[in-house]
Amino acid sequence: MSTTPSIAPVLKVEGLRVSYGGIQAVKGVSLEVHQGELVCLIGANGAGKTTTLKAITATLPVGDGVVEYAGSPIDGQGAWNLVEQGLVMVPEGRGTFARMTIVENLQMGAFVRRDGDIEADIERVFALFPRLKERSRQLAGTMSGGEQQMLAMGRALMARPKLLLLDEPSMGLSPIMVDKVFEVISDIHRQGTTVLLVEQNASRALGLANRGYVMDSGEITMSGPAADLLKDPRVRAAYLGE
Numbered sequence: 001m002s003t004t005p006s007i008a009p010v011l012k013v014e015g016l017r018v019s020y021g022g023i024q025a026v027k028g029v030s031l032e033v034h035q036g037e038l039v040c041l042i043g044a045n046g047a048g049k050t051t052t053l054k055a056i057t058a059t060l061p062v063g064d065g066v067v068e069y070a071g072s073p074i075d076g077q078g079a080w081n082l083v084e085q086g087l088v089m090v091p092e093g094r095g096t097f098a099r100m101t102i103v104e105n106l107q108m109g110a111f112v113r114r115d116g117d118i119e120a121d122i123e124r125v126f127a128l129f130p131r132l133k134e135r136s137r138q139l140a141g142t143m144s145g146g147e148q149q150m151l152a153m154g155r156a157l158m159a160r161p162k163l164l165l166l167d168e169p170s171m172g173l174s175p176i177m178v179d180k181v182f183e184v185i186s187d188i189h190r191q192g193t194t195v196l197l198v199e200q201n202a203s204r205a206l207g208l209a210n211r212g213y214v215m216d217s218g219e220i221t222m223s224g225p226a227a228d229l230l231k232d233p234r235v236r237a238a239y240l241g242e
Contacts, residue, residue, distance in 0.1 A: 009032040009033055011068070015028050016067060018063050019063050025051045029065075034194075037194055038194075038195040039210065040199060041213045042212060043216055044238075047217060048215055052215070053089060053167050055067060056074070057087060057089045058077055058081075059079050062075075088161035088163070090153050090169060092167040092198075096140040098140050099141060101139060102137070106151075112159060149173060161193060162194065164194070164196070165195075165198070169181050169199065170182070170200075197209065203239075206230040208226075211223070211226055212229045214235060
């Protein structure tokens, strides 16, 4: 897949500021994601990464700045409107419906759709995550953390995202599950979905991404091609333990 940026970014964030109870968690963040890219946002815990994603998806109010998706500001739109337009997030903590089965969770991911391909898309999710198919009637709340992460990603894919936002998908998972999650992210991107990945595992994220942003204390401190950031001694010292 070509990673040459399109003329207009699918996501454009300029001067974003977000506050919690008078404390500014995001301080003038600007970033872009172009069609076909996989862009990662890395940084320490508490840097403001999750808050940035929540503002982009209209689940937190924007204090100042502009967020544009597909060329239009998100101002005045609810998260459900953005999902209908293809802006979909897998939240930190997975957020599966614990008392619903795997199949019911996947069906909920397609709640904005009115086409006849939902069952076929469930089978596509099962092809990505065979373990989900094996346990399709199991309640989500009885699954392991790794299985719930698979389900959360599968549920998001049911909305047919044009831009998929992933918030800490490897958090708390075993090494085997981490490998599986990153394998699936790579597959999703290779199949044409644009991805913005927030991840504390900087090495894995930068190894997968086309471009990256580094966030610290609510601000973007570095950005550039992911391969360059991966080799940068400041990034290696701060996030790779070297």
